[in-house]
Amino acid sequence: MLWSRKPVSIGLIGCGAMGEIHAHAIARHGGARLRCVFDPDRARAADLVRKHHGVRLAESLENVLADRDVEAVLIATPHNLHKPQTLAALQAGKHVLVEKPTALNHADACEMTEAARRYGLRLLVGQVMRFWPNVARAREAIAAGRIGEVRQVIRRRMMRQKDAGRAWAYDRKQAGGWIIQGNACHEVDAVLYMLDGQVARVEALATRNNPKWNDIDELAVLLALESGAICSLSQSLNCWPDGIDTVIIGTDATITLSEVRRGFAIDTDTTILGASDGFGEQIHDFVAAVREGTPSRIDAGNILETMRTLDRISEQLAEPEPCTQRAVHALA
Numbered sequence: 001m002l003w004s005r006k007p008v009s010i011g012l013i014g015c016g017a018m019g020e021i022h023a024h025a026i027a028r029h030g031g032a033r034l035r036c037v038f039d040p041d042r043a044r045a046a047d048l049v050r051k052h053h054g055v056r057l058a059e060s061l062e063n064v065l066a067d068r069d070v071e072a073v074l075i076a077t078p079h080n081l082h083k084p085q086t087l088a089a090l091q092a093g094k095h096v097l098v099e100k101p102t103a104l105n106h107a108d109a110c111e112m113t114e115a116a117r118r119y120g121l122r123l124l125v126g127q128v129m130r131f132w133p134n135v136a137r138a139r140e141a142i143a144a145g146r147i148g149e150v151r152q153v154i155r156r157r158m159m160r161q162k163d164a165g166r167a168w169a170y171d172r173k174q175a176g177g178w179i180i181q182g183n184a185c186h187e188v189d190a191v192l193y194m195l196d197g198q199v200a201r202v203e204a205l206a207t208r209n210n211p212k213w214n215d216i217d218e219l220a221v222l223l224a225l226e227s228g229a230i231c232s233l234s235q236s237l238n239c240w241p242d243g244i245d246t247v248i249i250g251t252d253a254t255i256t257l258s259e260v261r262r263g264f265a266i267d268t269d270t271t272i273l274g275a276s277d278g279f280g281e282q283i284h285d286f287v288a289a290v291r292e293g294t295p296s297r298i299d300a301g302n303i304l305e306t307m308r309t310l311d312r313i314s315e316q317l318a319e320p321e322p323c324t325q326r327a328v329h330a331l332a
Contacts, residue, residue, distance in 0.1 A: 005031070005291060007030070007031055007032050007033040007287075008031060008032050008033070008071050008072055008286070008287050008290050008291060009033050009035040009069050009070055009071050009072070010026055010032055010033065010034055010035060010070070010071070010072050010073065010074055011035055011036045011037070011038070011058065011064040011065075011067060011070040011072070011073045011074070011094070012026075012034060012036070012037040012038070012048075012073070012074050012076070013037075013038055013039075013061060013064060013073055013074065013075045013076065013077055013085055013089075014038075014039055014075060014076035014077035014099075015037055015038075015039035015041070015044045015045045015047075015048045015076075016039070016044065016076065016165075016166055017165050017166065018076040018099055018126075019037070019039070019048065019074075019076040020048060021279055022074050022076055022279060022283075023037070023048055023051075023052060024279075025277075025279040025280045025282070025283045026074070026283055027052060028277075028280055028283075029280060029283045029284060029287065031284070031287040031291070032283055032286070032287050034052055034055050035055070035056065035067065035069055035070050036055060036056035036057070036058045036063075036064055036067060036070065037049060037055060037056075037057065037058060038057075038058040038059070038060060038061055038063065038064050042057075045057055045058075061085060061088065065088060065089060065092035065094060066092070070094060071094065071095060071290060072094055072095035072096065072097070072122075072286065072290055073089045073094045073095075073096055073097075074096075074097045074098075074286075075089070075096060075097070075098040075099060076099045076126075077099070078166075078168040078174045078175065079101060079103070079104055079174060079175050079176050079181050080104055080173060080174045080175075080176070082098050082099070082101070082102065082103050082104075082112075083103040083104070083108045083111070083112055085098075086098050086103075086112050086115075086123065087111075087112060087115055090112075090115045090116055090119050090121055090123070091115075091119070093119070093121070094121070095121050095122045095123070095286075095289070095290045096116070096121070096122070096123050096124070097124045097125075097126060097282065097283075097286045098112075098123070098124070098125055098126065099125075099126040100125055100126045100127050100128075100185050100186070100189075100303075101125075101176070101181045101185040101306075101307065101310065102125045102300055102303055102307055103307070104176040104181065105176075105307070105310075105311055106304065106307040106308045106310070106311045109300065109303070109304055109307040110304060112300060113300040113301050113304065116300060122286075122289040122290060122293075122296075122299070123299070123300040124282070124285065124286055124289060124296050124298045124299060124300065125298050125299075125300050125303045126282060126298065127185075127186070127189045127193075127298050127303055127306070128186075128278040128279060128282055129186050129189060129190040129193075129261075129278070130189070130190070130193050130297045130298055131276065131278035131281040131282060131297075132190075132261035132276060132278055133261060133262055133264070133273035133274065133276045134257045134258075134259075134261055134262060134263060134264040134273055135190050135193065135194060135257070135261070137264050137273065138194045138246075138248060138255050138257060138264065139193060139194045139195075139196070141255060141266065142194060142195060142196075142248070142250075142255070143196065146252075146253065146266060147248065147249075147250030147251070147252050147253040147254065147255055147266065148250040148251030148252030148253065149227075149228075149229075149250060149251045150195055150227065150229045150248055150249070150250050151228070151229055151230070151249050151250060151251060152229060152230050152231070152232075152247075152248075152249040153191055153194075153195065153229065153230070153231040153232070153246065153247070153248050153249070154231075154232050154246065154247045154249075155187055155190070155191055155231070155232070155233050155234075155244075155245070155246040155247075156233075156234045156235070156243075156244065156245055156246075157183060157186070157187050157233075157234075157235045157236075157244050158234075158235070158236050158239035158241075158242050158243055158244075159183075159235075159236065159237055159238075159239060159242045160237070160238055160239055160240045160242050161237055163212070164178055164182065169182060170213065170214050170215070172215060176314075177215055177216065177314070178213065178215060178217075178237070179206075179213075179215070179216055179217055179218075179219050179235055179237055180216075180219070180310060180313060180314060181310065183235055183237075184219060184221070184233065184235060184310065184313065185306060185310055187233050187235065188221075188223075188233065188306050188309050188310060188313075189303065189306040190246075191223070191231050191233070191246075192305055192306055192309070193297070194248070195225065195227070195229060195231075195248075197225040197226065197227055197229065197305075198225065198226045198227075198305055199223050199224070199225060199226070199305065199308070199309045199312070200224045200225060200226045201223070201224035202221065202222070202223055202224075202309060202312040202313055202316060203221070203222040203316065204219070204220070204221045204222075204312075204313045204316035204317050205219075205220045205221075205317075206218060206219045206220070206317050209236075209237075209238050210237065210238050213237060216317065217236070217237040217238060218235070218236050218237075218238070219233075219234070219235040219236075220232070220233070220234050220235075221233040221234075221235075221313055223309070243260065244257075244260050244261075245257060245258050253266050253267050254266070254267055256270075259272060261273075261276060261278075262274075262275070262276070282298065285297070285298060
């Protein structure tokens with residue numbers, strides 16, 4: 001068993017909301033050990049250290065990377081820091097699990113993936129929905145041909161967030177646009193993972209609703225996959241009641257995902273799947289990748305199509321053509 005060996009010693013970069021979630025996931029895993037943490041907000045880092053016995057408070061990123069006992073780092077920082085911090089960690093000889101999105105664009109994600117290959121190290125990306133029970137079950141059912149050939153996917157992520165929970169999320173230079181890089185990166189990735197798909201065409205529409213977001217906060221995306229399937233993704237940061245649901249229509253049957261991550265049905269055969277620990281499973285994959293060299297569903301190379309698609313969505317939304325005119329084009 002993995003945890004019968006020496007635990008993987010991990011340095012945590014970023015002690016905000018996601019950093020704290022990852023720290024607890026590491027603490028729950030017998031094959032991992034949180035060695036040290038760093039955050040520019042020293043008080044926040046110190047608070048996390050107080051919650052985890054034996055963890056060192058590092059003075060800087062460089063201090064973490066210079067620690068010979070640190071075999072791997074987990075990066076949970078603003079999106080614009082993912083690339084430079086990942087490249088620095090890889091250059092220092094550390095394996096990396098970086099929060100999603102991999103980076104702010106596809107080119108940077110490719111550079112990071114290539115760097116990991118060049119250094120002979122593992123780079124995983126925190127696309128946690130790949131571990132959700134109903135997403136994983138849907139992928140298995142589709143691969144087994146249980147619904148025939150997929151023809152259409154409809155996925156909605158409707159949320160009413162009081163706030164993003166992090167000040168930098170409102171800054172496009174740091175976050176890359178919260179509804180795209182904060183949320184759509186999950187939804188695009190979940191669909192491509194379930195269908196094992198490649199995107200042939202992208203159409204995107206967006207608008208602004210609530211001024212607090214200082215950016216687009218309502219998003220509609222249409223994907224045409226190389227398989228011939230079509231997919232519509234609808235997202236809102238201002239909808240109540242909130243929730244995530246999916247319909248996958250095949251030539252023989254239909255899959256419905258509900259209850260956020262646990263509801264799964266093929267036609268009228270409905271199951272509520274067991275509770276999941278997606279972040280714990282991510283750490284398990286990370287430990288296995290470092291200790292055993294095993295493939296992971298969240299290897300950075302597996303996420304590149306998601307990053308390419310997010311670029312194409314952003315490019316569509318950057319076009320100066322009026323929203324209503326693009327809608328006509330999309331339907332033509």
